[in-house]
């Protein structure tokens with residue numbers, strides 16, 4: 001069995017120093033025009049002890065904006081801003097992939113270009129889910145997602161080209177690879193869900209090839225730009241987050257995607273291990289339920305590349321127990337990375353974890369709750385570990 005601290009070569013291309021991944025987390029700390037900055041470079045650089053960092057979800061285009069203050073990768077300034085981040089992570093000896101998304105219907109006209117409607121696979125609204133946008137009073141906060149307009153077939157094809165350009169930009173910004181965000185109820189997930197995708201065009205829901213076509217065309221674009229060893233895909237099969245309806249064909253879709261990614265020799269498949277509920281991550285449903293291991297064994301058989309699980313891993317023991325199943329290669333930690341920049345070291349030495357304050361997850365308050373967590377070797381870290389907090393916020 002592999003050890004959590006063993007190295008690995010991802011996609012026969014990218015060397016990782018351990019099996020520990022920092023999960024993608026939106027932190028809304030960009031400068032004007034969604035440009036990454038020195039503060040973000042410091043934040044990611046502090047966490048370069050991870051085997052692999054996956055960045056916060058990054059907008060492929062202005063139409064992808066579902067959360068205020070999230071970064072983009074569609075302008076020169078954004079590309080240059082990300083260069084600060086990749087240079088700092090590499091200087092600290094880390095490896096970093098950019099997570100790229102389109103939020104689809106999980107948006108609001110107040111964030112969209114010219115106040116247009118969010119883009120959807122259909123006109124179905126995410127009735128019970130929030131986005132981080134400007135409310136009627138003009139203030140930023142969590143408000144209900146807007147009603148989407150259904151994308152035309154040509155719009156979807158054009159988006160594939162938009163993704164191709166974003167991958168080129170990510171490469172120029174110095175990233176070691178990209179992760180395509182196909183999870184958590186955003187645009188790719190919306191297309192793949194047979195209950196939501198009732199379209200009848202070539203991207204329509206009836207056949208698995210059709211409802212996964214958009215994702216696969218974008219994967220092909222990424223592989224062309226970066227090579228397969230620098231491409232990963234994140235999925236959250238069976239999740240209900242962001243008002244995703246129960247999908248009777250979820251497993252069929254998952255296994256089809258695994259085979260197609262395998263055929264393309266894509267580096268990794270990143271699974272949100274826990275079954276995401278419709279609401280927030282504090283519900284007992286989220287804490288207790290995860291993807292059936294029988295399904296995960298079929299995933300293992302269908303996909304020959306590296307598999308990552310994320311969700312609910314808090315210590316060395318739980319991560320190692322997952323690796324010991326033989327069904328997974330890397331373990332991603334999300335919330336534990338917020339307050340523990342040196343998480344890998346803490347796990348290795350059994351040092352106590354610090355707790356984050358959820359009110360600082362998404363905020364304009366700069367370094368507070370972001371870059372102000374000390375490494376454990378300092379006394380301040382031990383004091384920090386005593387300050388409590390729990391996650392009550394929705395998240396991307």
Ligand SMILES: Cc1cc2nc3c(=O)[nH]c(=O)nc-3n(C[C@H](O)[C@H](O)[C@H](O)COP(=O)(O)O)c2cc1C
Pocket residue numbers: 023024025026027055056057099181183184234272310311312313332333334335336361362391395396
């Ligand atoms: C503040 C915050 C922001 C998040 N942003 C993203 C994101 O941008 N992309 C994504 O795929 N998942 C995002 N997630 C989900 C995490 O990647 C992860 O799946 C989730 O936190 C469960 O893992 P954990 O139990 O280790 O925290 C976010 C989670 C949190 C707490």
